[in-house]
Amino acid sequence: MNVKEFCEKYYVERNGTNCLKWDALDTRFGDPELISMWVADMEFKTPECVTDALKERIDHGIFGYSYVPDTYYQAVIDWEYNHHGYKIEKDWIRTSPGVVSALYWAVNMFTKENDSVIILTPVYYPFHNCVKDSNRNLITCDLNYDNGIYTINYDKFEENIIENNVKLFILCSPHNPAGRVWKEEELERLLEICEHHNVLVISDEIHQDLVFGEHKHIPTASIANGKYEDMVITAFASSKTFNLATCLTSTIVIKNEKLRNTWDEFTKIYNQVEVNIFGLTAVEAVLKGGEEWYQALKEVILHNYNTVVDEMKEFPDTYIAPLEGTYLLFMDLRKYIPLNQIKEFTQDKCRLAVDYGEWFGENWKGFIRLNLGTHPDIVLKAITNIKDNLRNIKNK
Ligand SMILES: Cc1ncc(COP(=O)(O)O)c(C=O)c1O
DSSP: OOHHHHHHHHBOOOTTSOOHHHHTHHHHHSOTTSEEOOSSOOSBOOOHHHHHHHHHHHHHOOOOOOOOOHHHHHHHHHHHHHHHOOOOOGGGEEEESOHHHHHHHHHHHHOOTTOEEEEEESOOHHHHHHHHTTTOEEEEEEOEEETTEEEOOHHHHHHHHHHHTEEEEEEESSOTTTOOOOOHHHHHHHHHHHHHTTOEEEEEOTTTTOBOTTOOOOOGGGHHHHTTGGGEEEEEESTTTTTOGGGOOEEEEEOOHHHHHHHHHHHHHHOOOOOOHHHHHHHHHHHHHOHHHHHHHHHHHHHHHHHHHHHGGGOGGGOOOOOOBSSEEEEEOTTTSOGGGHHIIIIIITOEEOEEGGGSOGGGTTEEEEEOSSOHHHHHHHHHHHHHHHHHHHTO
């Protein structure tokens, strides 16, 4: 299936469906007519295997109490092994309604009030919120930024851990919004530091499947032949890859028995919620039957990325980062637009709803995050608007 065929078959208009990305533009951005390029959600229908499995479930007509079936566990285990070479066992797997809820739980079960938790900024805003909302001390460590290239400042990371007696590190791998797919040696250096200072690691790998070119997602728990897997809790889901966010079914992997017991004791009190049969059905179906759709989706994202790179050549100082992972692109507008005019430029002039840099960390104002998980015509329109308005400024 090529890009055109995929889009013809799966692209859908989402307006008028209570869709956060489009129908909430007015409440979120004060303007219902913007082109929506924010929030990591797509305009593509899930593969037929999902709708078929859900229809079958619905036709049965019974939605009573259920449990997580062995076939679901096996589908998760097989996907992880086949796509990422990560061998997990059924006993290590837990489910949660979302990766974000798992992050909130983890902060609350593995740290105490006022303990310090570290994150590598810029990073997905719930990483900040889950720490601050839980009355923990948020420690941010900026990535090094060299004109579109993001790397880790290990010295600063370690210094921050020591100075603040950090207990927990929430890692984003692949990284949203920097788009980095961390290399094994990068993960190993981070984990070495964490081990040395007794810092537990929660690795959010929700973007694990969306990696491009020669880049390969390395599950954090698997690095160095599993040397660190007892100090890592991994969270992932099919919700980014296959656009299933409201199916509310994510996977948490905990190898270490003691950590697993802590998880179970905590969720026994705070998550007395039955499993969601629609989520389990959808995720199992897509893990077993979604491969062709998934490969075609990656071509669409790559195509959209190439469009942005080609179009933005005229403005090289927007420093489009190489596409390593995720379908999110962090664009630097600082050389062209004064910081206090970024919103006016993006919304009023370019007519775009985006995620703003400062949502991801206080030092990242002047960046915007664009969502490439959409129809190529939408991406082209958004980029043309950015280009036209940058030209207008240049020619003034
Ligand atoms: C890094 C990261 N984690 C978690 C989520 C959301 O996870 P969930 O919808 O399962 O809570 C996102 C969504 O964009 C994300 O980028």
